[in-house]
Amino acid sequence: MRKRLIAAVLSTGISTAAALALTAPPAAAADSPTWCGSWLPDPAVASNQRTVPGTTGAVGPGQHIMVREGTYQGKWYAWAKLVNGGMTDLVALGWINQSNNQYYNCGSHDGSSGWAQRYYTAGVDDAHAYKVQAKYKHNAVQYGPAVVWR
Template sequence: MRKRLIAAVLPTAVSAIAAVALASPPAVADDSPTWCGSWLSDPARASNQRTVKHTTLNVGDPGQNIMVREGMYGGRWYAWAKLVNGGETDLVALGWVNQSDGEYYNCGSRDGSSGWAQRYYTAGVDDAHAYKVQAKYKHSLVKYGPAVVWR
């Protein structure tokens, strides 16, 4: 009887734990390790630039958006976060999940020294490393754009 009860309850418990894990918000940007690699410090150099589908979020006034952009440089695809119509004190970051270790990282300044970039865009992370990407915004609060599986 006990084995049947455990067998009946276990799948429900596992499903509930999985649902909670998926619903948990991503790590706060300041708590995630900063890692931009040395891949693409100036995304303006990439060709075939476009917005990654389903990554745009309005963060303030009409037209003030964050998004993940992608483009090709040196035969590789790169993703970076971009802020449109940001103010002097607005920050943007790229949250991304590493394919090799499944860890969540934060990419900000183009020199890799900070988890946040001022105003316009971050450094680019290549598709050999980034599995999931997400733009983040910080002014008085941190706002997360949609996270999507990338490439």
């Protein structure tokens, strides 16, 4: 039920947090499994980098999150980016897997955590992810807009 609700909500562009507030008890998407698929540990090496349209969201004064995309060795990758973040801010990429409709988090560049302490996450390839959104955590989790990707 929760997986179908998240998938339905992501297809409408409503934040996952708002959707999960409708379930009882709410299970935060922030607690979803950590997996980056066939991931790209350092998206800085990707070429053709650009922001995925419709994924930018404000998270604080002068701060925003977005999903970026680029190519590396013939594959497209998506990753979350935080602009003007502070030392204790975290960023994550929330994504839905094409093969099982499961919601996952991708964060640290070594794949050990669903959150990144840098200003960008590892990248998830387009063979796995079909819906993506950036997530931000300081005192609470905030979600950027979710979009169908690639």
